Amino acid sequence: MKLGINMPFVRADGDVLTAKDIMARARMIEDAGFDGIWIGDAIGRMRLTRPDPLMWLLPAAAATEHIEVGTAIFQVPLRNPVDLAVRLMTMHAQTGHRFVAGVGAGSTLEDFEAAMVDFESRFKVLSDSLKLIRRLLDGEKVGATDLNPWPSAKGGPPILVGAWASGRWLKRCVDEFDGWIASGGRTNVPTLREGIKRYRDMGGKRAVVATVLVDLTAESTPMKDDEGFNLRCDPAEANARLSMLAEMGFTDVLLYRVRSAKEQESEPNRSRYEADYVPEQLAAIRAIFPAERAAATAG
Amino acid sequence: MPWLTADRDAPTLEFVARRAKMIEDAGFDSIWIGDTISRGLVWPDPLQYLLAAAAGTKHIEVGTAVIQVPLRQPVDLAQRFLTMHALTSGRFSAGVGAGSTKADYDACGINFDDRFKMLRENLTLIRALMRGEQVGEANLHPWPKAVGGPPMYMGTWASGPWLKRAAQEYDGWLASGTWTSYKTFAEGLQKYKDLGGKRAIIATVYIDLKAEDSELTEDTPFNLRCGPKTAAERLQRLAEIGYDDCLLVKHGSHTEADLTEEDLLEIRSLLPKSN
Numbered sequence: 102m103k104l105g106i107n108m109p110f111v112r113a114d115g116d117v118l119t120a121k122d123i124m125a126r127a128r129m130i131e132d133a134g135f136d137g138i139w140i141g142d143a144i145g146r147m148r149l150t151r152p153d154p155l156m157w158l159l160p161a162a163a164a165t166e167h168i169e170v171g172t173a174i175f176q177v178p179l180r181n182p183v184d185l186a187v188r189l190m191t192m193h194a195q196t197g198h199r200f201v202a203g204v205g206a207g208s209t210l211e212d213f214e215a216a217m218v219d220f221e222s223r224f225k226v227l228s229d230s231l232k233l234i235r236r237l238l239d240g241e242k243v244g245a246t247d248l249n250p251w252p253s254a255k256g257g258p259p260i261l262v263g264a265w266a267s268g269r270w271l272k273r274c275v276d277e278f279d280g281w282i283a284s285g286g287r288t289n290v291p292t293l294r295e296g297i298k299r300y301r302d303m304g305g306k307r308a309v310v311a312t313v314l315v316d317l318t319a320e321s322t323p324m325k326d327d328e329g330f331n332l333r334c335d336p337a338e339a340n341a342r343l344s345m346l347a348e349m350g351f352t353d354v355l356l357y358r359v360r361s362a363k364e365q366e367s368e369p370n371r372s373r374y375e376a377d378y379v380p381e382q383l384a385a386i387r388a389i390f391p392a393e394r395a396a397a398t399a400g
Numbered sequence: 401m402p403w404l405t406a407d408r409d410a411p412t413l414e415f416v417a418r419r420a421k422m423i424e425d426a427g428f429d430s431i432w433i434g435d436t437i438s439r440g441l442v443w444p445d446p447l448q449y450l451l452a453a454a455a456g457t458k459h460i461e462v463g464t465a466v467i468q469v470p471l472r473q474p475v476d477l478a479q480r481f482l483t484m485h486a487l488t489s490g491r492f493s494a495g496v497g498a499g500s501t502k503a504d505y506d507a508c509g510i511n512f513d514d515r516f517k518m519l520r521e522n523l524t525l526i527r528a529l530m531r532g533e534q535v536g537e538a539n540l541h542p543w544p545k546a547v548g549g550p551p552m553y554m555g556t557w558a559s560g561p562w563l564k565r566a567a568q569e570y571d572g573w574l575a576s577g578t579w580t581s582y583k584t585f586a587e588g589l590q591k592y593k594d595l596g597g598k599r600a601i602i603a604t605v606y607i608d609l610k611a612e613d614s615e616l617t618e619d620t621p622f623n624l625r626c627g628p629k630t631a632a633e634r635l636q637r638l639a640e641i642g643y644d645d646c647l648l649v650k651h652g653s654h655t656e657a658d659l660t661e662e663d664l665l666e667i668r669s670l671l672p673k674s675n
Contacts (some may be wrong), residue, residue, distance in 0.1 A: 120487040144479060145540045150542060151479070159451050162413060163455045180476050183507055184473070194444070195452055215475060215537050216476065218473070236493065245503065246438045246507035248442060251409050253409045376459075
């Protein structure tokens, strides 16, 4: 099972990262042995500044050799689909095929209101847009539109779709796309277990649990059946929880480091989602599920 | 800047960074890219392309000339401009416009006839969001250092109402370098300066130093399809008229092989830095 981690948005001093700062952190993540760098997508939500996710991942890819860069998840209905197809094609080409497009309809009304896009029709728009994007990336002419992709970029990046474990999109992840992204933060263990079984039974391959909050300094309490999957616990318990996901059959886990209680105490005004990295913390997080073990449970 | 490798394939990050560094090292002041969607030739997302160029260089300006604003979702575009501005530490210049190619509008499912209205409305929204204002439900909460967003240059003909906006509401004017004569350049610049305009940029001037010299009168369309000596004189003349920047495109330079380091050095030497 592969381990990816989120990319911070601000420096320890609270200021915005520049391309050079992103590059330094991306190298740190690759050097710590993670398999991927993933970032989410929000437009002005929770009073936080959020960048364009694709542009944020570019310097990360420029600074690294082999690590995957991906979105989890990019809200397709908030963009013009033809414009988005060009952006995905460009990402695929520029990163030398290291980009993975984790996409979805989005589930936050605020983002749709901010972008002035209808929230109710989001699943239909997602469906229509992805169909169009796929055809354009394959080099097809659709109506008046033809992107003429570069030969090696034809087909575009792998597309993984964010879907609820219980929903009907799970089948489409299997039949039409390259994999499934489950929200760790909002899905409890019994639902993940049921979802991955259904997904595997339908023939699904890559299965990712995203937004798994990590705080290894938190007090360990047994995860309740109605609690979203998380790693706010000590390292031994974190290892047990990740091993459980690997045994269920998930292929990737995307971690999101949150500020610890101690960090919050020293700077109470900062959002707990705005944690920066130092190499020791990354090494400690990586160590909870050693890569040897990841290799042993792969597939 | 070419967007195809020598074997006509995709530009990777390393490729773009290497080409950008070559341009910076040759002494150019800026790297610019246009914007097309569906005109029979593959084209990268201009912002992602320029970001890779900025990541590979130290100080050179990177800009769009011009990005077709109505083809993008405006709140999304505001977020992309802010991201560019922050990631490049202020080296990005947003050359914006309505565009004039109906094929791109058809490709994106946007009504071509609405383009100027959309340009106006979308830019008003984008600029308010970049200043950190709340517009309806939208508020991007820009990073303190990124508030205000990148400088914006308006791509427009000298004849229309947009020139006044370029002079008074934006950071400068991007004049078209095609189909424009010395006379029109001079008249346009005068009008722009009278309106209070500052930075004036001539975009998309095709250059081919191997071409035969042809006569250029006050009324014939300006071009740099001529020998180096004539090209140097013509650029000098644009500087004398009062333009601050001239954005060159080597004729037919789609691939990396079409624009070599020697080409870059030769082109750069046409107008010495002191000018």
